[in-house]
Amino acid sequence: MVKTLAKSIREYTGKTVATPMVMIGEAAMEIFIPYVMSLLLTVIDPSDASEHSAWLQVLVERITSTQIGQVALYGFIMFLMACLSLLFGVLGGKLASEASAGFVANLRNDMYANIQNFSFANIDKFSTSSLITRLTTDASNVQMCFQMMIRMLIRSPMLFLFASIMSFSIAPDIAWIFILAAAVMALGVVFIISRATPNFKRMFERYDGLNRVAQEDLVGIRVVKSYVREDHEIEKYRDATRQVYHYSIKAEKWLTAMTPVVQGIIYIVMILVLGFGGSRIINNTGLTVPELTALLSYSTQILSGIMMVAMVLNFFAMSKNSADRIAEILEEKSTLTNGENPVTEMKDGSIDFNNVSFSYKKDGEVILDNIDLHIASGETIGVIGATGSAKSTLVSLIPRLYDVAEGSVKVGGVDVRDYDLKYLRDNVSMVLQKNVLFSGSIKENLKWGNEFATDEEIESAAVAAQAKEFIDSNGRGYDYDLGQGGVNVSGGQKQRLCIARALLKHPKILIFDDSTSAVDTRTDALIRQSLKEQSPEVTKIIIAQRIASVQDADKILVLDNGKVSAFGSHEELLRTSEIYREVAESQMKGGDDNG
Numbered sequence: 237m238v239k240t241l242a243k244s245i246r247e248y249t250g251k252t253v254a255t256p257m258v259m260i261g262e263a264a265m266e267i268f269i270p271y272v273m274s275l276l277l278t279v280i281d282p283s284d285a286s287e288h289s290a291w292l293q294v295l296v297e298r299i300t301s302t303q304i305g306q307v308a309l310y311g312f313i314m315f316l317m318a319c320l321s322l323l324f325g326v327l328g329g330k331l332a333s334e335a336s337a338g339f340v341a342n343l344r345n346d347m348y349a350n351i352q353n354f355s356f357a358n359i360d361k362f363s364t365s366s367l368i369t370r371l372t373t374d375a376s377n378v379q380m381c382f383q384m385m386i387r388m389l390i391r392s393p394m395l396f397l398f399a400s401i402m403s404f405s406i407a408p409d410i411a412w413i414f415i416l417a418a419a420v421m422a423l424g425v426v427f428i429i430s431r432a433t434p435n436f437k438r439m440f441e442r443y444d445g446l447n448r449v450a451q452e453d454l455v456g457i458r459v460v461k462s463y464v465r466e467d468h469e470i471e472k473y474r475d476a477t478r479q480v481y482h483y484s485i486k487a488e489k490w491l492t493a494m495t496p497v498v499q500g501i502i503y504i505v506m507i508l509v510l511g512f513g514g515s516r517i518i519n520n521t522g523l524t525v526p527e528l529t530a531l532l533s534y535s536t537q538i539l540s541g542i543m544m545v546a547m548v549l550n551f552f553a554m555s556k557n558s559a560d561r562i563a564e565i566l567e568e569k570s571t572l573t574n575g576e577n578p579v580t581e582m583k584d585g586s587i588d589f590n591n592v593s594f595s596y597k598k599d600g601e602v603i604l605d606n607i608d609l610h611i612a613s614g615e616t617i618g619v620i621g622a623t624g625s626a627k628s629t630l631v632s633l634i635p636r637l638y639d640v641a642e643g644s645v646k647v648g649g650v651d652v653r654d655y656d657l658k659y660l661r662d663n664v665s666m667v668l669q670k671n672v673l674f675s676g677s678i679k680e681n682l683k684w685g686n687e688f689a690t691d692e693e694i695e696s697a698a699v700a701a702q703a704k705e706f707i708d709s710n711g712r713g714y715d716y717d718l719g720q721g722g723v724n725v726s727g728g729q730k731q732r733l734c735i736a737r738a739l740l741k742h743p744k745i746l747i748f749d750d751s752t753s754a755v756d757t758r759t760d761a762l763i764r765q766s767l768k769e770q771s772p773e774v775t776k777i778i779i780a781q782r783i784a785s786v787q788d789a790d791k792i793l794v795l796d797n798g799k800v801s802a803f804g805s806h807e808e809l810l811r812t813s814e815i816y817r818e819v820a821e822s823q824m825k826g827g828d829d830n831g
């Protein structure tokens with residue numbers, strides 16, 4: 237997981253490495269200040285001087301011999317160190333925030349790029365809300381954790397180490413108290429963290445739920461309103477926030493115990509140091525008052541160093557879940573990849589299903605069962621079948637939105653798995669049943685089909701899709717803004733734009749999955765008519781609920797529960813297929829074939 241994520245550091249490696257270095261500099265300054273302070277105190281009260289002089293003392297005495305001069309010089313050195321410490325601290329903070337923000341920006345982009353590579357099967361695996369949580373909340377968690385780690389994870393142990401060395405050099409017997417206290421504190425902190433972490437983990441899981449509720453509700457807000465389900469949705473959201481609240485309170489409860497425990501231990505240590513140190517000074521056993529002040533500073537540094545390490549580890553534990561969930565996205569391999577030497581030439585638009593079986597999940601329910609079907613190039617095929625009879629599933633295998641479980645699908649005599657994926661999908665144009673337009677103008681949306689399309693090509697596609705009339709009458713023509721998800725057009729207009737978009741690809745195979753369900757019968761017939769005239773060589777597959785939409789087709793496929801029930805012309809099927817006859821009769825009798 238660490239390895240996967242670390243790949244996204246890239247150009248921020250320099251800053252990531254520099255941060256801990258600078259932080260070590262800051263720690264060093266913090267260690268030396270108490271030391272210089274103790275030397276300064278020795279100048280003020282020379283009776284406290286220990287037997288041997290330190291190098292700094294020798295140096296200072298050489299520069300000036302007056303007491304006041306030495307005090308000023310030590311003061312100046314301390315001032316310099318404080319400035320340096322401040323400088324290092326600020327620089328470290330700046331570097332750390334730049335490194336972490338840059339790293340996470342890369343991380344988000346890498347995740348997003350991989351998600352775009354996902355196949356339909358990959359997308360089925362992760363829910364949209366979970367993907368959004370991973371791109372937002374999880375990435376933010378990792379950013380905070382990363383920043384804290386590069387700032388503290390090396391600095392704090394260093395501070396601990398330096399301070400320990402200094403205190404042992406001053407008074408080994410007292411320094412032992414620090415180590416003992418540090419051990420006790422580490423135990424206490426680990427205990428607290430072990431209590432808090434599982435609750436944090438649960439809290440983050442509830443975030444997923446929170447996002448799911450919000451996302452689902454907001455995407456479907458119109459449906460919510462039309463069914464007057466607002467109160468129900470508010471309650472659902474309230475429940476989700478309550479869950480997050482519950483676990484964050486539980487987790488925070490333990491964390492709030494941390495500061496008092498740490499403070500308590502620091503005070504106890506100070507009392508012990510003052511007690512032992514004081515008695516040693518009174519008994520004149522080699523400890524001086526300045527040394528005791530230095531020891532007190534070091535004790536605080538050692539213990540806060542431990543606390544910092546613990547905090548970072550705690551953060552790490554909290555963010556580990558987020559990091560794992562991000563790594564999951566980065567490591568997810570698309571289930572559809574190009575083979576070696578992918579084919580980039582399609583002979584014609586013939587389609588062969590050779591004993592194809594399919595299920596959405598491995599060893600799951602069989603959706604398509606042993607389909608054997610052969611369609612010649614240029615034919616028009618209608619597909620009819622009850623809802624859930626696997627019409628959409630069947631056609632999704634042709635542009636390889638999913639891979640077959642058994643058998644093979646061939647286009648132009650070549651297995652679809654052998655084609656270059658982009659080439660295949662450019663030549664097999666499919667108007668999905670659940671189609672969407674994106675914010676932007678009509679022209680921008682149509683150009684998805686072919687980014688190099690000229691205005692004439694766009695116009696001719698619009699004419700064929702019977703979309704020209706309403707485009708011309710909207711006042712802004714092809715620059716008309718569709719709004720988010722294409723809210724600014726009617727259902728039937730949207731379907732016609734989707735058809736125009738698919739036509740612009742100039743494919744060898746065109747698939748309409750219930751693409752004219754919201755279009756009136758006359759326009760529907762006009763669309764089929766112009767397709768027939770404009771692109772006679774293109775193989776067309778038309779899935780429809782209305783017999784009228786398919787009865788002119790060369791052949792009609794009747795699907796029943798994932799199996800081919802009948803395949804033939806309208807007249808043949810009226811004679812041979814009971815299912816087809818029933819559907820045809822019911823639509824004829826109703827007289828209204830609009831629905």
Ligand SMILES: Nc1ncnc2c1ncn2[C@@H]1O[C@H](COP(=O)(O)OP(=O)(O)OP(=O)(O)O)[C@@H](O)[C@H]1O
Pocket residue numbers: 360596603621622623624625626627628629630669
């Ligand atoms: N992404 C998916 N993951 C799992 N199961 C799915 C998925 N899509 C469809 N199914 C299942 O596959 C079966 C066939 O669905 P499909 O969408 O192919 O039917 P359909 O004939 O197109 O129906 P409709 O006329 O309503 O569009 C259904 O039982 C459905 O539950």
Ligand SMILES: [Mg+2]
Pocket residue numbers: 627628629669749
């Ligand atoms: Mg369908």
